[in-house]
Amino acid sequence: MPESTGTTARRISRPVPLRESAHNAILDMIVSGELQPGQHLVENELAVALGVSRQPVREALQWLKNDGWVDLRPGQGAFVHSPTVEEADQLLVVRGVLETESARLAAGNATAEDVEELRAICRRGLAAVEADDVPAMIAANADLHAAVTRMSGNDVLVDLVAQVDRRVSWYHGSVARRRGGRSWAEHADLVEAIAAGDPTRSAAAMRQHTELTRRSYLEHSAERGGAATAAGLRSDEAI
Amino acid sequence: MPESTGTTARRISRPVPLRESAHNAILDMIVSGELQPGQHLVENELAVALGVSRQPVREALQWLKNDGWVDLRPGQGAFVHSPTVEEADQLLVVRGVLETESARLAAGNATAEDVEELRAICRRGLAAVEADDVPAMIAANADLHAAVTRMSGNDVLVDLVAQVDRRVSWYHGSVARRRGGRSWAEHADLVEAIAAGDPTRSAAAMRQHTELTRRSYLEHSAERGGAATAAGLRSDEAI
DNA sequence: CCCCGGGATTTTGTATGCTGCGGGCAATCG
DNA sequence: CGATTGCCCGCAGCATACAAAATCCCGGGG
Missing domain, CATH: 1.20.120.530 (GntR ligand-binding domain-like)
Structure with a gap:
């Protein structure tokens, strides 16, 4: 049933959600040290750098916050987490x-x-x-x-x-x-x-x-x- | 030095971010059983019900997903998690x-x-x-x-x-x-x-x-x- | 009677505009 | 000369608008 087109019927056709790509990209930047601990992550800058709008970036930052990679200070934005x-x-x-x-x-x-x-x-x-x-x-x-x-x-x-x-x-x-x-x-x-x-x-x-x-x-x-x-x-x- | 006014120097109560209120509200609905496991959570309905826009609701849903309360199927939306x-x-x-x-x-x-x-x-x-x-x-x-x-x-x-x-x-x-x-x-x-x-x-x-x-x-x-x-x-x- | 296609509708995903707060800077007053 | 205050700019938070995708329903055909 899943195959509707005559093609290979793999359901890879779905492009990965942008928020996920953004999440991975930012996480890479953090792990690789490109973004240093304590650094202020400006939504707009990241959005421009990744070539997407602010929305996926925002969602990626929320996700990263939940995993403890960034600290989200209310009204002030995201900062790379500084581990003690x-x-x-x-x-x-x-x-x-x-x-x-x-x-x-x-x-x-x-x-x-x-x-x-x-x-x-x-x-x-x-x-x-x-x-x-x-x-x-x-x-x-x-x-x-x-x-x-x-x-x-x-x-x-x-x-x-x-x-x-x-x-x-x-x-x-x-x-x-x-x-x-x-x-x-x-x-x-x-x-x-x-x-x-x-x-x-x-x-x-x-x-x-x-x-x-x-x-x-x-x-x-x-x-x-x-x-x-x-x-x-x-x-x-x-x- | 910290005392500028004679009062107890309470810091002004910052209004809780809407995404947090939304998160708590939806979580309450899930725990109380108002939203049953497997139920499809439509962003717009929640937004209207809570009197906010879709944005805070979306962020709240992402958060709930990370805590395992809802399953977020890409392109299909959020569903209350059904525990096995x-x-x-x-x-x-x-x-x-x-x-x-x-x-x-x-x-x-x-x-x-x-x-x-x-x-x-x-x-x-x-x-x-x-x-x-x-x-x-x-x-x-x-x-x-x-x-x-x-x-x-x-x-x-x-x-x-x-x-x-x-x-x-x-x-x-x-x-x-x-x-x-x-x-x-x-x-x-x-x-x-x-x-x-x-x-x-x-x-x-x-x-x-x-x-x-x-x-x-x-x-x-x-x-x-x-x-x-x-x-x-x-x-x-x-x- | 059941299966299959096509279009309308609903819903997500993404982009953009608007508002208010916070921080930095400079001009002004003591 | 120093402290204070008013102003300006930048950014987060939220709302709204648009586009793409999935679902659903309905009609037709086997």
Whole structure:
């Protein structure tokens, strides 16, 4: 029934809503550092820059606000969110809790193919470490965590973790490099626990992993001098 | 220096943005059941009903979508979200995890006043049970959980839990009544664990409490016949 | 009797115009 | 010379207008 035209009947014909494109574009600008924390985002400027009207930009900004990427001061507009150390720590705590539960559930659900997928991602990650390829390390890390969460079979968890993880990645910045080797050893432990179908061990592995990551972040921001707002992140190296 | 006038320097009440009022109004309509799950929300109708233009309504709908209250099908508009049993279960799992961590942290942070506040809420809850006052029971329950979460000192946690809890309350409906007595006994355990400053016991109490609540919900929806969508909730009793 | 097409209607998506508030600047007064 | 005040400009918030898409209804044909 869906095919009305004789064409390939794929329902891709719908152009992605402009607000979504705008959202992605602005989010990219924030994550890439093109828009710095605290910067005032003027609707009109963004609209002109993206070649659309203010309306989709407004809706994109509302969305970004709900995800914690921008602060929307009433009557004054949108500003790129400036993360504080406390907030990052709190976020890392939540991430740890959610991912630990994901790992516990994943251990009970993962199929043989799932395990193979995880192992493949681990190999990619290790290769990236040996090649000192930071972007690939970050990508593999994100893939692994996303895969584990997906295997939990809990869609609500997937949503929340995806949201939290992206912001964690933003805050993280350069931590990944320093922790590269250790991190992937921990990942391997986790994957083996999942392969063994042992929820307790899997959860413990994930808890330890996220907790060490959190400690690493705290040390990092501490040595970078007191209240290291995200402005300090960019001065180091790109994400 | 801050005092310019002799008065208490209250900052002028800024009129609440219309999108926020619209958001609250629509959310009330959903929670109260005036708008039933699956119902198509026409922007224009809402705008007329609320006496505003479509713009604030649109923004409110986007916001509600992000909180999971409505589904926004592109090119087709907004529909009140229809929760499934699986989704409710997943949400309850997540709630359990987040609240358990809240309880653990709260046990380490709560002051004497905090404990007294918790005990006061417990008394209110028990009174409501004895009076068989369901709305008061629900209110006290929400207050208790909110208070515990707040005492965790983790703002990110507070946000997420607030979001999850409101939807849980919606799904819950009439479960509260059947579980009333037991539930408040478990609450009392929790409060005493927090009063003792014992994170492990506090976390365990909360875990058990949320897990029992989840079981109760599952039994409830099972006996109510297979796929009890929220449409079945309202036919029972108001929230 | 059921299925299929076409046009009218409804509804979303996007653009633009208008109003009021806030901030910055300069002229004026003490 | 410094503080205050009035003015101007820019931007957010809201409303309205227009265009495109989907749905619905109706009539015709198999």
